[in-house]
Amino acid sequence: MTSSQEKPPPNALSPRLISLQQPEKLSKVLEEDKDDCLACRLTGAAAFIGLGGYIYYSGKTQIAARSKEIARKSGSLGSVRARMMGSGLLSLSFVGMGLYRLVN
Secondary structure, eight states, X not given: OOTTSXXXXXXXXXXXXXXXXXXXXXXXXXXXXXXXXXXXXXXXXXXXXXXXXXXXXXXHHHHHHTHHHHHHHHSSSHHHHHHHHXXXXXXXXXXXXXXXXXXX
């Protein structure tokens, strides 16, 4: 290197290492990340709603196909109803998360 091309001092352009090691304040990050693009919202909402629909359909068909076996093993139809309710509540929660994702 020639003397006409002098390098700037190392700390003149680069931030101090200690400032890079400090995480950003959470409130600042949340303020900057409030808005989401429409495509992100639609994709997230479609994924959650689709998963909820799949859980409902799959749970209903599987439990209906095996209801006699489930009732025989447990000794009552109550466990079949409980499984149907569990599958329904799980699917409803995913659909709810999808709608929440779409709105917020």
